[in-house]
Every structure is written in C-alpha cells, then in structure tokens.
Amino acid sequence: MTGGVQTLLVANRGEIALRIVRAAQELGIRSVAVCSEVDVDSLHVEHADSHVVIGPASATKSYLNVDALLAAAEEAGADSVHPGYGFLSENAEFAQRVIDAGLTWVGPAPEAIRQMGDKAAARAAAERADVPTVPGSDGPVSGLDEAREVAETVGYPLAIKASAGGGGRGIRIVANPEELAAQVPVAQAEAKAAFGSGEVYLERFVARAKHIEVQVIGDGTRAIHFGERECSLQRRRQKVIEEAPAPGLPDSVREELTASAVRLAERVGYSGAGTVEYLYDPAIQEFFFIEMNTRIQVEHPVTEMITGHDLVKEQLLIAAGNALSITQDDVQFTGHSIEARLNAENPDFDFLPSPGHLDVFRMPGGPFVRVDSGFEAGRGVPPFYDSMLAKIIVWGRDRDEALSRLARALDEVEVQGIATTVAFKRRLLDLPEVRSGDYHTTYLEDMLRAEGSSDKEAT
Amino acid sequence: MPEHVVKSPLPGVFYRRPSPDDPVFVEEGAEVTAEQTIGLVEVMKQFAEVKAGAAGTLSSFAVENESTVGPGDDIATIETS
Known part of the structure; x- marks a missing residue:
C-alpha cells in the first residue's frame, strides 16, 4: 500500500515534523528526521527512526538548503520526501529536484505548485473551473x-x-x-x-469579509473535499484561531463552496492535499477564490477532528501511488472543532518574539483535547524559527461545547521561562463576536488598535 | 580614540542587507549617524533594526552577514570622534 514510500525523509521541524513522523509510524513507514545543529535535541528528532543534521541554525543553511536535504535523503536511504508546511513546501524547484533524484515527492506535481503559486495563473485556472473570483478589472486600468x-x-x-x-x-x-x-x-x-x-x-471591495477555506485531496483524476474551515481571526495576516465548520455558513453556500473547490482540484488534475482559500461576503452570501495552497496546512487538525480522517496519512497513501480509497460519501461531518495556536510571543510588548528555555511547559489534557507540539519542558525554543509552540485543538458536539472546552483547555496551560500568547487567546474566547461567530478578517486588528488607543487615553 | 560598541538587542540571525539582492546598509569605514540602521536581527521571522546608536566612523563589524548572535553580542565598533 505504501510501495514507493518505505523510508520517508521529513524535511521540516517542530510539531509538523513530529505529526508526519507519527503518521508514518502508523503506516509502518520508516521516518528520517532532519535537523539543524541547534535542533538536535528536539522532539521530532527523538521520535523519528533516525536523523541527519543538515546544517547550522540559520534556516537558509539548513531547512531551506535543498542540496543538504537531498544529501540527507541519500545518506539515510530515503525513497520519499514530505515537506510539511512553510520552508520548501511550496517550492516547485525543490519538488522537481526531489523527483529528479528518483525520490517520491509527497505533494502535488511541481507544475501544480507553480501554477497555483502564480496569482494570475491561479485566477485563470479558477475561472476555467467556473470558480468565482473577486470581480474587477482585467489587469491595470489606463485611466x-x-x-x-x-x-x-x-x-x-x-x-x-x-x-x-x-x-x-x-x-x-x-x-x-x-x-x-x-x-x-x-x-x-x-x-x-x-x-x-x-x-x-x-x-x-468586500467589507467584513470572512476567510473560509476548503480542504481537498486529489489523486490526479478524482478529488474530494473534507469540508471548510473558518480562519478569519487574524493578526498581521497570521491566523490566530481556526475552526470547522464555519459558523453561520448556510448549507446551500457550503455545498456550492465545497463543490467549487473540488471542481478546481479536478480541473488541474490535482494530486495530494491542498486548500482552496476564499473570501466570503456574508452580507450577500457570495464567495470568491483567493488562492490555493499546495501543501498540508497548520490548521488541518480541526478538519481531522470533525471528519475522523488522518489527512497526513492520506497524503502518504496518495504519494505512494494509490488512488483515493474513499468517496465523498465516506466523509461525514460530526460536531465542531476549534484550534488555538500558542506562540512564544509577548502580547504585552506588541507580540515581541520570546525564545528561551521552557522551565515549565504544561499542556492541557482531558476529553476531546488534542495537542500538537514539538516542545516539552526542559527544552529550548530557538530564536531562529517560527514562534509557534503548540496547537491546542478541541472537539465538541456543537460550537458552544467546543468553545467552553477550549477555554477550559487554555486555562490548564502553564508555561514558565518564556512569554506566550495563552492569556491573549483565552481572552479572545470571551469576546461576544467570537462567541457568536460574527467576526471577520480585520476584526482582531481593529480591536487591538482600539484597545491600544484607549490605553493611551487612560494614561 | 573613543569607541561605541553596537550590541545585538535580541538573539537571532544578523543581516547586513535589507534583502539578499540589496547593497549593505553600511560599509566598513563609512560615516554613520546615531539614528542610522546598520543591520537587522531576525528573531522568529520578525526583523528588528540595529541602529548605530552613536555618530562616527563604523570601523568594523564583529559578526559576518547571516551569522547567529545572542542578546548583547558585539555587532560593530564605531569610532565616535
């Protein structure tokens, strides 16, 4: 079943590398971790069957170093490469180099990465697949x-x-x-x-737009969707809280939205996991294609929680040359899931990064709580990479239960040694707009700006 | 000659250029003002500007472009008069 994927090089670090190692283990695939010199003592390395040190701390010399990664694959006898998210995951040239080296690339074809990575080409592909795009001028206007x-x-x-x-x-x-x-x-x-x-x-111009995205998986011929996620709570274009399904989305819109994502994936012969991102205007119940991400996404667990499907396993099975083993009817949706990202940043100092040593790192537990993290107490958080420490994901029978559960889970978090965003995330859950689901992509920044100015007035 | 030593405000990676294709912020031996940016420190994908902090001649950098720095590490020396 995993024919072309027996020994998998995981070309990433942190929680997503560990996440991929876990999927490989469940499928009986050997996993090879890579790490920079400062990451040798990290969880993804410990969990993998073996590891290769690929370079110094700086990401350009390690996790972004194509030659070092290919050399590591050869050294470890890997037959396949999973890029995770970030780093080289949407780099068509890296995908091509992996394929040219005779290895299996766990992801869509380099041409698909290139096509979707180009705004104009992606928009044209969407239009050909009859997926609505943001209406506007065809290129620049002369006057x-x-x-x-x-x-x-x-x-x-x-x-x-x-x-x-x-x-x-x-x-x-x-x-x-x-x-x-x-x-x-x-x-x-x-x-x-x-x-x-x-x-x-x-x-x-879409005022009060929502960011809604659809998870798809294709096998090059057929594609299916795993429903949508709402990720409108953002700060500096970084998603802060994500949930599935999208609150308040009418079923008729959901049906059209997910069908359009499948149309696009099938039209471009998409193979692997991908996410089609949309702007949604709740006032007129219309959605518009923004872009397609040709990789697994940070927030994929909320989809896994409501569908029961392991998306990374599906990626590996497709890459190994299998056709989709399930049909659209096999994807059933149950309950509600929400994810909060915990970052090593200080919200009291404009979210200044806070690397350092994790003296205490206590994550929540209890029913229907999932924690994906590449860290544990006693380890260091290096200053060289992304600030995300953990993803805390909960499931509830409905949105209210999921919200209460996430609040409870965040209350259980205790981190000492560095600053984190846990209290900030916890506070967001009490906001009326978040509780009602009536938030949009600029809501959080508007709120922070308003708070900042009222702070100044108070002093 | 009095000197001012520019220290790294944060741990991370030090850059002498605003982006890989741009020229360096400042050459060794050049005159700088106190407010002038002489480099960047990248910490967790955020960039902090490193200012000269004193006017004078930037005589030398203590670290190479793209090398890792700790908080308080020497970045450069400025001869102040």
Whole structure:
C-alpha cells in the first residue's frame, strides 16, 4: 500500500515534523528526521527512526538548503520526501529536484505548485473551473474612462489597488462614481510616488469579509473535499484561531463552496492535499477564490477532528501511488472543532518574539483535547524559527461545547521561562463576536488598535 | 580614540542587507549617524533594526552577514570622534 514510500525523509521541524513522523509510524513507514545543529535535541528528532543534521541554525543553511536535504535523503536511504508546511513546501524547484533524484515527492506535481503559486495563473485556472473570483478589472486600468466602465459592471464599493503594492498598502476604497472620479487620479499619483509605478487596478471591495477555506485531496483524476474551515481571526495576516465548520455558513453556500473547490482540484488534475482559500461576503452570501495552497496546512487538525480522517496519512497513501480509497460519501461531518495556536510571543510588548528555555511547559489534557507540539519542558525554543509552540485543538458536539472546552483547555496551560500568547487567546474566547461567530478578517486588528488607543487615553 | 560598541538587542540571525539582492546598509569605514540602521536581527521571522546608536566612523563589524548572535553580542565598533 505504501510501495514507493518505505523510508520517508521529513524535511521540516517542530510539531509538523513530529505529526508526519507519527503518521508514518502508523503506516509502518520508516521516518528520517532532519535537523539543524541547534535542533538536535528536539522532539521530532527523538521520535523519528533516525536523523541527519543538515546544517547550522540559520534556516537558509539548513531547512531551506535543498542540496543538504537531498544529501540527507541519500545518506539515510530515503525513497520519499514530505515537506510539511512553510520552508520548501511550496517550492516547485525543490519538488522537481526531489523527483529528479528518483525520490517520491509527497505533494502535488511541481507544475501544480507553480501554477497555483502564480496569482494570475491561479485566477485563470479558477475561472476555467467556473470558480468565482473577486470581480474587477482585467489587469491595470489606463485611466478614469476605463475605471468607470469597469465600475459599471463590477459595482460598488470598489477598491483601487496599486499594481506594485501589496500587504494592504496602496489601497483606496470608493463607494460611488463621484468618489471614483476623485480618487483614481490621486491613487495613480500616489502609487507612482510610493512604488515607482502609477499602475492601478480595480476590485470589488468586500467589507467584513470572512476567510473560509476548503480542504481537498486529489489523486490526479478524482478529488474530494473534507469540508471548510473558518480562519478569519487574524493578526498581521497570521491566523490566530481556526475552526470547522464555519459558523453561520448556510448549507446551500457550503455545498456550492465545497463543490467549487473540488471542481478546481479536478480541473488541474490535482494530486495530494491542498486548500482552496476564499473570501466570503456574508452580507450577500457570495464567495470568491483567493488562492490555493499546495501543501498540508497548520490548521488541518480541526478538519481531522470533525471528519475522523488522518489527512497526513492520506497524503502518504496518495504519494505512494494509490488512488483515493474513499468517496465523498465516506466523509461525514460530526460536531465542531476549534484550534488555538500558542506562540512564544509577548502580547504585552506588541507580540515581541520570546525564545528561551521552557522551565515549565504544561499542556492541557482531558476529553476531546488534542495537542500538537514539538516542545516539552526542559527544552529550548530557538530564536531562529517560527514562534509557534503548540496547537491546542478541541472537539465538541456543537460550537458552544467546543468553545467552553477550549477555554477550559487554555486555562490548564502553564508555561514558565518564556512569554506566550495563552492569556491573549483565552481572552479572545470571551469576546461576544467570537462567541457568536460574527467576526471577520480585520476584526482582531481593529480591536487591538482600539484597545491600544484607549490605553493611551487612560494614561 | 573613543569607541561605541553596537550590541545585538535580541538573539537571532544578523543581516547586513535589507534583502539578499540589496547593497549593505553600511560599509566598513563609512560615516554613520546615531539614528542610522546598520543591520537587522531576525528573531522568529520578525526583523528588528540595529541602529548605530552613536555618530562616527563604523570601523568594523564583529559578526559576518547571516551569522547567529545572542542578546548583547558585539555587532560593530564605531569610532565616535
């Protein structure tokens, strides 16, 4: 069953490396961990059958070092490579190098990674698969006349975006034709000054948008979905709390949304696990494709909790050359799951990273609580990598039970030696908008900003 | 000659360039102002700027580009007059 995957090189670190090692163990696959010089004494190394030290602490010299990883695979006699998430997981060139070395790549084909990694190509693929994309101008608009034409078909409110901008910079929102006429020249001038190019394009502006994503797995021919996840609680574009299913999503929308993700995966002949991300506008119950992530995601456990399917095992089985062993009807959804990420950051100092030694590291337990972590008490948290310490995932029969359970679980967490975000996450669970599920992608940052300014007024 | 030693504020990886394709923030031997950025320290994927902290001539760096630093480690020496 795992023919081409007998000895698996896990090209990652921390909780996801351990997560992959565990899936391999359950399938009877030998696992080979890799680590940098500062990670030798870490849990993923300890759990794997063997390990190879691939370089110094700096990620560019170790976990991002393609030559070192391929040499490690050869040295350990690995026949396959699982990239995890982050690092080289969405690097088409690395995938190709793995394949060229005669190894099995646990992930989609390099062409699929490349296609989905290119915004324009991904959008075109979505359109071909009849997946709705954010309506807007087809590329840059030359001037006000063209902007008016676009506005007539797309409607208001509209975002005027600088082509060379990004990360939320260089965006102006207009609500009517008068504002459009006033703002297009200003936006062009501003873009020219800020980014060196005056090129702007138009897009429908979705206020109070939700981030909803659909988990899919394909075998190159057929694809199925494992439902959606809602990840709208974000800070600096990092997801803070994730849950499944998406609260308040009407069943009819859910059906269309998940079907569209399957259409896209099948259309591009997708093989392996992937996530199709959407913006959802609850006011008009419409969703729009943003991008497809061609890897396993951090928040995959909430999907596992409500479906009972081990997604990493499925990845390994598909990579080994098996067709999907299940049909869409085999994926049944039960209850509600929520994940909170615990990070080594200090919320009292603008989330300043807090590496150091874990003097105490007590994680929660009890019914329906899952903890995925690459750390334990007595070990160090190096300053060189991501700040995530653990994912605390709970399941409940319904959303209320899951929320209470997560609150209880977070109350059990005790970490000493470094600062963590546990109290911050716990506090979020008491917010009325979080309790009701009525939150959107800018909710958390708006809240933090409002708190920051009221703090200043108070002092 | 009086000297000012620039220390790393955090543990992490020290960079002399804003990004791999850019020129260095400052060459050895160049004049700097106290407010000038002379490098970055990356800690857990966040970047903190390292300021000169004193005006003068940056005579030498104590660490190479992309080397690891601990909090309080020497980064560079500035001759202040």
